[in-house]
Amino acid sequence: MVERDTREHARREPASDDATAAPRGRPGRREKNKEDKLRRIKDVARELFVSKGFDDTTIRQIATRADVGLGTVFIYAATKRDLLFLIANEGLDEVASTAAASVDPEAALIDNLLGVFGPHYAFFARQPELSRLVLREMAFYDSGAQAGSFQKTREALIELLGTIVRHAAERREIATDEAPQFVGWTIFCIYQVELRRWLSDGTIDLESGLDRLRRALMLLIRGLGSGSGTTR
The missing domain is CATH 1.10.357.10 (Tetracycline Repressor, domain 2)
Known part of the structure; x- marks a missing residue:
């Protein structure tokens, strides 16, 4: 229930720049920023799943530790x-x-x-x-x-x-x-x-x-x- 509420809250957040695709053929700072955020999300999730346990880790904790918004996490993973x-x-x-x-x-x-x-x-x-x-x-x-x-x-x-x-x-x-x-x-x-x-x-x-x-x-x-x- 906590995760569901968190996700609904994230949906109401203003759309971040991460949701906007970079111009085709022109990878630049925005694209690199998206890649860096995804890398941080995966690294932090991996660390917390192992150290805290999968069941005790929340998406909010992952977002906070990775220094990204909840909405950014949900771009890549629904759960x-x-x-x-x-x-x-x-x-x-x-x-x-x-x-x-x-x-x-x-x-x-x-x-x-x-x-x-x-x-x-x-x-x-x-x-x-x-x-x-x-x-x-x-x-x-x-x-x-x-x-x-x-x-x-x-x-x-x-x-x-x-x-x-x-x-x-x-x-x-x-x-x-x-x-x-x-x-x-x-x-x-x-x-x-x-x-x-x-x-x-x-x-x-x-x-x-x-x-x-x-x-x-x-x-x-x-x-x-x-x-x-x-x-x-």
Whole structure:
């Protein structure tokens, strides 16, 4: 209720210069000022979410610490959850691009999968406390300014996993009557569970986390069988 009231109050504030787009092709002081404010908002939000906790941090506190108006924060994020994913989305987009570029149609299925998941694990290991918050809040995250970007990145990952499975089936490394996209979705589910288990551990060891993920994935791959053309 407090956040809702705060947001309504912010809507009644006079529009700031941040809401006015800079002339096309002429980035100048106003554009740089907007970028600096966004950077401060994200830096402060990241710090407070970790130090105070997500539930105990308010958007007003973030705005005050970042030295911006409440209306400026709401330009970029409609809610605290939206703000959390504003922080995460940029990094996840970069990781997704790196993962997609690592796929080799001729490589073994497990090698391609670990080539995709390795950069994701490394990303979440950079700041485990914030990563735990992202994983906690991502359940049913389907509304807000940043939700579309997050959902697009997640769907792209699942599609990529399906493509990797299709490559393996075409090489007859595996044999299954299931659609590659469904197998890719199943692999994504294993990854999500293992990622949460790993991040919940007190010691975030990248090598051991990926080794356990590899074991879980190999169990699935063996269950898919080899190129006999039948499902086991």
